[in-house]
Amino acid sequence: MIFATYWFIAFCLAFFPVYWLIRHPAWRFGWLLVASAVFHTHFAGPAGVLPIVALGIIVYFAALTRDRRICIAGIVICVLALCFYKYTVFAVTSLLALIHPEWSTAAATGVQHALPAAAPLAISFFVFEFVHYLWDVKNGTVPMRNVFHFSIFSIFFPTLVAGPIKRYEEFIPSVNDAARRVSPHDVAMGLIQIGFGFLKKLTADNLTLYIEYAQERFLTDMPIGTRWFVFGAIAMRILLDFSGYSDIAIGLARMMGIRIPANFNWPYLAVSIQDFWKRWHISLSTWIRDYVYIPLGGNRCGPLRRFSNALIAFALCGLWHGPAWNFVVWGVYHGLGLGICAAYRSIPCGVGQLTGKFFDSFKPAGWILTQLFVWFGWLLFFYPIPKAWQMTVRLFVP
Amino acid sequence: MKKQAPPSLMEKMGRFIQPWALFVGVALGFVGLVLAGRWADKRDIYAGVPRFHPLISTDGSVYPTLGHLQQHVRANASRRKILVLVGGNSILLGVGQPVESLWTKDLQKQLGKEFRVVNLAFRGAEPVEMGAIVAETLREEYPRMIYIANGRVDSFTTPVGNPNFYGYLYWQARAAGQLLDDAHRESVALDSLNHPDEKTRQQFSEIFMRGFVDARLHTSSFWNWVGQEALFTVWNVLVNPPQDFWKPRKLFKDFEPDPLSDPGRWQRTDLEREAAIVRGESERTFKDTPEGGFIPDPLEWTFRENTARSCFPPEVLPRTLYVLSHNAPAIVKRLSERDQERYRAQYSMGRERLARVFSVIVFGENLESDDYFSDRTHFTRLAAPLMAKEVAAKVREMSISLGYLPK
Numbered sequence: 001m002i003f004a005t006y007w008f009i010a011f012c013l014a015f016f017p018v019y020w021l022i023r024h025p026a027w028r029f030g031w032l033l034v035a036s037a038v039f040h041t042h043f044a045g046p047a048g049v050l051p052i053v054a055l056g057i058i059v060y061f062a063a064l065t066r067d068r069r070i071c072i073a074g075i076v077i078c079v080l081a082l083c084f085y086k087y088t089v090f091a092v093t094s095l096l097a098l099i100h101p102e103w104s105t106a107a108a109t110g111v112q113h114a115l116p117a118a119a120p121l122a123i124s125f126f127v128f129e130f131v132h133y134l135w136d137v138k139n140g141t142v143p144m145r146n147v148f149h150f151s152i153f154s155i156f157f158p159t160l161v162a163g164p165i166k167r168y169e170e171f172i173p174s175v176n177d178a179a180r181r182v183s184p185h186d187v188a189m190g191l192i193q194i195g196f197g198f199l200k201k202l203t204a205d206n207l208t209l210y211i212e213y214a215q216e217r218f219l220t221d222m223p224i225g226t227r228w229f230v231f232g233a234i235a236m237r238i239l240l241d242f243s244g245y246s247d248i249a250i251g252l253a254r255m256m257g258i259r260i261p262a263n264f265n266w267p268y269l270a271v272s273i274q275d276f277w278k279r280w281h282i283s284l285s286t287w288i289r290d291y292v293y294i295p296l297g298g299n300r301c302g303p304l305r306r307f308s309n310a311l312i313a314f315a316l317c318g319l320w321h322g323p324a325w326n327f328v329v330w331g332v333y334h335g336l337g338l339g340i341c342a343a344y345r346s347i348p349c350g351v352g353q354l355t356g357k358f359f360d361s362f363k364p365a366g367w368i369l370t371q372l373f374v375w376f377g378w379l380l381f382f383y384p385i386p387k388a389w390q391m392t393v394r395l396f397v398p
Numbered sequence: 399m400k401k402q403a404p405p406s407l408m409e410k411m412g413r414f415i416q417p418w419a420l421f422v423g424v425a426l427g428f429v430g431l432v433l434a435g436r437w438a439d440k441r442d443i444y445a446g447v448p449r450f451h452p453l454i455s456t457d458g459s460v461y462p463t464l465g466h467l468q469q470h471v472r473a474n475a476s477r478r479k480i481l482v483l484v485g486g487n488s489i490l491l492g493v494g495q496p497v498e499s500l501w502t503k504d505l506q507k508q509l510g511k512e513f514r515v516v517n518l519a520f521r522g523a524e525p526v527e528m529g530a531i532v533a534e535t536l537r538e539e540y541p542r543m544i545y546i547a548n549g550r551v552d553s554f555t556t557p558v559g560n561p562n563f564y565g566y567l568y569w570q571a572r573a574a575g576q577l578l579d580d581a582h583r584e585s586v587a588l589d590s591l592n593h594p595d596e597k598t599r600q601q602f603s604e605i606f607m608r609g610f611v612d613a614r615l616h617t618s619s620f621w622n623w624v625g626q627e628a629l630f631t632v633w634n635v636l637v638n639p640p641q642d643f644w645k646p647r648k649l650f651k652d653f654e655p656d657p658l659s660d661p662g663r664w665q666r667t668d669l670e671r672e673a674a675i676v677r678g679e680s681e682r683t684f685k686d687t688p689e690g691g692f693i694p695d696p697l698e699w700t701f702r703e704n705t706a707r708s709c710f711p712p713e714v715l716p717r718t719l720y721v722l723s724h725n726a727p728a729i730v731k732r733l734s735e736r737d738q739e740r741y742r743a744q745y746s747m748g749r750e751r752l753a754r755v756f757s758v759i760v761f762g763e764n765l766e767s768d769d770y771f772s773d774r775t776h777f778t779r780l781a782a783p784l785m786a787k788e789v790a791a792k793v794r795e796m797s798i799s800l801g802y803l804p805k
Contacts, residue, residue, distance in 0.1 A: 005604055006604050006607035006608050007600070007604060007607065009607075010607060185412065187417065187421075188412075188415050189408065192408070192411070192415070193408060202631065205632075206632060207633075209633040210633050210640065213635045
């Protein structure tokens with residue numbers, strides 16, 4: 001994890017005192033921008049920075065035109081760049097192989113030569129923020145004329161690597177406020193949140209070590225009770241790992257006086273799938289809602305279309321996590337869950353109404369069902385589909 | 399009107415936070431931890447440990463610091479004695495020997511009261527790592543010292559060690575300013591920090607800063623002390639039972655089993671694979687001739703000799719003993735006669751070329767299968783006294799020639 005490197009600690013020790021000591025807003029803003037550029041260059045390297053700079057230039061000028069067609073073209077370029085760097089190998093080796101295995105083998109060799117060894121650092125996050133920006137500008141919000149505002153929105157170092165995904169309408173005013181004044185209370189709160197974040201990461205890393213050891217035995221000689229323990233550990237690990245990272249990012253921003261909205265809100269207390277997605281990786285789920293689900297038609301086009309929109313949106317959400325089938329299936333699984341959750345009250349003969357009343361009056365039942373659904377989903381998220389299925393079976397069969 | 403979100407737990411907690419009190423608390427806590435680290439650094443937290451078994455080494459997520467290793471030596475060896483500091487890898491660590499039959503205990507017996515043997519070997523450590531760094535940094539405290547290392551004839555890579563495993567100790571000693579001046583090593587260190595490959599450069603930059611932080615703030619010394627004495631914070635696969643991972647490491651015993659209690663151990667070894675490794679090693683140094691024979695590759699041997707020489711500061715070389723150990727006969731016998739001949743030639747040439755750099759002994763030429771663990775390199779308790787005897791004889795000889803003992 002980048003935040004746990006000595007380089008980053010040294011970077012923070014050099015950055016924060018100067019940031020706090022600078023009183024002039026423009027200079028403070030400039031210092032933040034320089035620091036973010038140094039951070040990005042250090043961890044991404046020139047090969048990782050150049051594609052982002054190129055995309056950034058396109059997005060910046062596309063937005064300035066405020067022309068719908070140019071903004072859409074900018075969005076298409078960003079999405080194509082993401083697909084090129086992150087999904088080409090998957091498309092060639094998995095999708096093309098389904099149609100024509102021989103072409104797939106030939107194309108895979110060519111693709112390996114054409115692509116860099118690794119995708120540019122955090123390209124998924126960059127693209128999601130750029131798409132948000134261009135889409136909002138296309139729909140009439142005011143673009144960022146100030147190139148420095150656009151630059152800091154793009155490469156703000158605390159959220160650069162793993163989010164939360166920012167919204168420029170909230171972020172830029174917060175940066176401007178912070179450039180004028182940082183309160184000791186903000187610094188203290190940021191420090192505490194970073195502390196919690198590292199504590200969560202420490203626990204998550206320990207769970208990772210344990211899971212790596214236990215997953216080898218999961219399908220063989222492990223007692224059922226221990227399997228359920230590992231199952232719980234897998235669910236806790238992803239929550240602690242990801243929310244720990246978000247806490248550190250949000251805490252770092254808060255130490256500069258910049259407010260980033262919370263990314264997790266006790267998701268394992270959710271009492272329905274909808275509730276879960278309002279609490280889990282909030283910046284991603286709201287992004288998917290605003291820039292995939294609603295543009296597809298959202299709730300506006302009848303139950304069947306609504307259901308298929310949810311499936312498409314969540315399949316893309318799954319694919320965003322990584323180029324593999326298990327992520328797609330995990331996304332579809334959640335899309336189905338959301339669809340069922342939204343529609344079950346319409347089951348005829350009063351069954352739906354009765355079930356709804358039961359869950360409304362007895363919240364723990366909804367909570368248990370939701371958590372089991374989500375936790376089983378993590379098996380799909382972390383393991384290839386056959387292994388996830390085998391693990392699910394072995395939770396019940398000795 | 400937009401509904402306002404209820405305050406989060408953090409926000410509710412924030413109402414009770416007094417920022418300046420928190421800052422003062424954090425600053426005092428930091429200073430307190432640094433002082434605690436300094437205090438911990440001066441303690442032998444591994445008291446009574448005859449070797450660094452897996453749960454107190456990198457395998458067990460423990461990274462002994464320079465301060466702790468130095469204290470361990472100080473606690474075990476009076477300055478009036480001749481210090482025999484054993485470094486090197488798992489062979490000298492005694493993998494394959496239960497702790498009560500450890501070869502360094504036999505070595506101590508063989509050498510007698512005039513000498514003090516301390517085992518600072520670690521699994522997979524290179525000759526220039528761990529024990530070598532401690533020996534170099536204690537050179538003035540222990541003017542009468544012999545450093546023992548081991549490895550193959552091609553074990554010398556870089557004088558700054560492997561950044562993924564044990565190289566950290568070099569950077570710690572460098573940051574503490576305790577190493578001898580060595581222009582070649584320093585140029586390798588600087589080259590590493592400016593490595594053209596980005597990932598490698600970042601790796602070295604991390605280990606450089608880690609060394610600096612450990613040398614100045616003693617953070618690792620503090621955590622090693624906490625982990626050894628009070629509470630371990632990292633889960634590790636080697637802890638048995640797994641749920642005891644948090645228990646202090648001082649509670650765990652050296653659990654090296656006796657391989658001789660398992661007579662079927664060789665049946666589980668892939669002898670062909672091991673033999674292929676042995677064959678490959680000798681083929682790299684002795685090339686085939688058109689007449690069907692083989693000759694030493696002069697460039698390769700010169701390179702190895704020079705690399706071995708440049709891995710250590712010149713002052714250290716005269717008091718370094720290098721142990722070249724033979725592979726298990728069960729594996730060597732699987733080679734063709736010609737390959738066996740080439741294998742023996744490689745050892746003979748290795749002894750000759752490395753002896754130009756430091757003292758060398760070759761051990762294990764006439765051992766039996768039961769002298770070996772179930773692999774090609776590690777010795778059982780049966781070989782331990784034999785190795786101790788040969789090493790002790792060489793140590794005595796070196797002690798006389800270095801003037802530690804009267805002729």
